[in-house]
Amino acid sequence: MHKFFSYKRAALFFLCPFLSFFASGCQNTSTVQDENSAFRKFTHTLFCQEVSSDTLTLHYTLQQPQIYGIKNAPVTYGSFSSNTAEAMASSENLLHALEQFHPNSLNKENQLTYDILQKYFQTNNALAPYLLYQEPVNPTTGIQAQLPVLLCEYQFSNTKDVDIYLELLSKTPEYLQSLSEFEKAKSDAGLFMSHAVAEDVVAQCRSFLEMGDENYLYTTFQERLSHLPDISNAEKESYLSKNKLQVDTYVLPAFQNFADAISALKETGTNDKGLCFFPEGKAYYEALVAHNTGSSRSIKELQSLTKKQITQDISDLQKTAESFSKEGTTAASSDITSAAIEEALSDPAAIMNDLQTQCNTAFPEGPNVHHTIKYVPESLESYLSPAFYLIPAIDNNDDNVIYINRKQTMQGMELYTTLAHEGYPGHLYQTTYFAASNPDPVRSIINFGGYTEGWATYTEMMSFYMAPISKTQAALLQKNKSAVLGLYALADMGIHYDGWTLKDACKFFRNYGISNDNVVQDIYELILSDPGNYLRYYIGYLEFLELKRDCIQKDGENFSQKDFHKTILETGPAPFDVLKKQLGLTARAVFIIAL
Structure with missing residues (x-):
């Protein structure tokens, strides 16, 4: 599954701290209706601020952002920060803002959203101290691998989309520069990737740069333009020229500079084994697994x-x-x-x-x-x-x-x-x-x-x-x-x-x-x-088997697999403790069942 904006999912660390004040007056609300209304305003603000924080997230999340009150969002990829203290403060502010609400005063749907957000922010808090342990660059799911694909899958509904896309290409140098600076901060902290991984990342960038006229940022752009209605041949030719100019002027040099930056740092890696060989690597891995799997x-x-x-x-x-x-x-x-x-x-x-x-x-x-x-x-x-x-x-x-x-x-x-x-x-x-x-x-x-x-x-x-x-x-x-x-x-x-x-x-x-x-x-x-x-795949799979086992034990002959799946699906993406609560479960499974 491609959730194309997951590459910049910095665990909602960098939302503005004002959110902590948005809910600060909610604790004295006089009615349940007021509490629910305030909570939905809070989540709406959270949603709008997050999806409009970068253009790729906005484009892949909403087809009509104006319906959600999002207008004239800045054209940007966002940026990377290596400020751990800021990450921790922002994460704590989000949890504090959420906990100003009284979950018992919320309706069933809002209570569920509250529970899910609370668990999510708590796991973010656990990850926040290890900001520099996080690695946005790797050969399989790293930004240097995902970003070109994100761009070539950016579909156009109208010419405004094309204009925004072309402007976004011009932001590539500053974005990859911020990523290079983040990697330099990791290096300074003794947390840079291994030499072998760095070599793979550089090779991947070089491969992208050496594609020449067959680069898919050229070829797919023409295909995407062809799906636009009511666009003249002259406009198409103009856009094709602009796209080539933007790719040649901004995107390719940005990738070249990024590859050079990683190459210059590749000898600074201090660990070519697992995370536990870093000073706090074991604690980081525990927090990472909890966040990635949703398992407690x-x-x-x-x-x-x-x-x-x-x-x-x-x-x-x-x-x-x-x-x-x-x-x-x-x-x-x-x-x-x-x-x-x-x-x-x-x-x-x-x-x-x-x-x-x-x-x-x-x-x-x-x-x-x-x-x-x-x-x-x-x-x-x-x-x-x-x-x-x-x-x-x-x-x-x-x-x-x-x-x-x-x-x-x-x-x-x-x-x-x-x-x-x-x-x-x-x-x-x-x-x-x-x-x-x-x-x-x-x-x-x-x-x-x-x-x-x-x-x-x-x-x-x-x-x-x-x-x-x-x-x-x-x-x-x-x-x-x-x-x-x-x-x-x-x-x-x-x-x-x-x-x-x-x-x-x-x-x-x-x-x-x-x-x-x-x-x-x-x-x-x-x-x-x-x-x-x-572990996202396998532990998630095992947790679903465990939930099923518990429900079979609880319901006996009345167990319905279809009803079990219905509750899981209606709850939607959530930590497994929340799913357990939705299923009316309390005990953990103690043996494994067959499918």
Whole structure:
């Protein structure tokens, strides 16, 4: 899933402190109606201030910002600050402003929003002291990787959009300069990235710079212009010339300067291992994982939970394989390889239709929205995921697009389950279902990766059993996928919390049959460059399994999987403690259930 403004999500640290005074008079409100009205004004102000703080966030969040009272927002990318004290003060001010309200005086919807914001701000507070530990630059999800894609996916509805976009390009040098200064502050504090990661980042920038006339900021601009109605050929030619001038004058030199800045700092990295080798790295990792996953469990508890699930998956995998063998079914004769099945698993549109139909059994009916399957432009294939869902603006959730990257050559069950993750019953379904409930707009700007990626992973696992293959084959594939993700999650925690070296990682994976040290080195370096990323997916997935287990235990024979999913979907992205409260749960799960 691409939530394209997540790159600048500095945990809402840098909102103006005046918000703390906005709610200061609310504590003496005389009526419940006044309290609810004041709270919605507070969240509206918070929403408008955040989405208008940079042009990319505004563009990707709202199609018609004027309806929300946002007019003439400045054209800017925003900037990076290395002032830890300011980050801590801003974060504390937000929590203080929120806590001026009395949650018991709020209606049910506002109470839920209050609970979610409170948890979010609390995890932000825990992260704030470690501002310089945060890394906005890495080879997979770093700004140098995302920004060009953000720009080339910037769609135009009218010529005003084009004018704003072209003006934004001129702001690229100052934005990347602020990022360079942030990285210099990290270096001065002894917290700069490793030499290897810095080399990868510089190489990525060089690759972007060496694209020449095939650079996708040229090629996609022409395509985006072609969708504008009532624009003359002369206007198109003028815009094409302006775009080339802006890219050549501002964007490319800015990336060159940024690459030079990182290259100059690459020898200053003091740590080529996990976060725990930094002075306060272990504490930072704890705060980061809590923020990324939405789970209140400690790292040790998460490790224990992960090990239990891996053990269960491997046990189930062995039993299923034995059953598969006893049935006398071989890979050559199984229906997974039949021509009819392969054909059914090769057409993305047909797969999406099948998944949408299959969802009706275990999931509540979602809104009737339009979706389109598109293919990533050839010029972008090397830079994008195998598939992704492009989240629509919150005021136009009928326009849903899933992109497929043909360079990745996905097919069969891999394509089927990937489309389940990105489409139904994954991201597209969850996003549009929640949007149809008309939630407080502020809910759209707070990111709970554990919920969103956990839900998509949880439903991806369920999709194995929706596919046109036998249940035995589905179980083999699903248990294997779950176990592998679990190994990656354990490695993430082992590397960044327990201090695993590459040698330790090789030994760990070898115990599970992964003996190619080059493969393990790639995994190790990927985890090093993006701490906690795998936990969003895997821990979120496990937390949903735990919630289901608790509900089964609570409701017994009255448990309804569809009702369980309905409550999760209606609540929307939230920390898992809040979801537990919405489900009427109090106790944690103590054993693992099957899907």
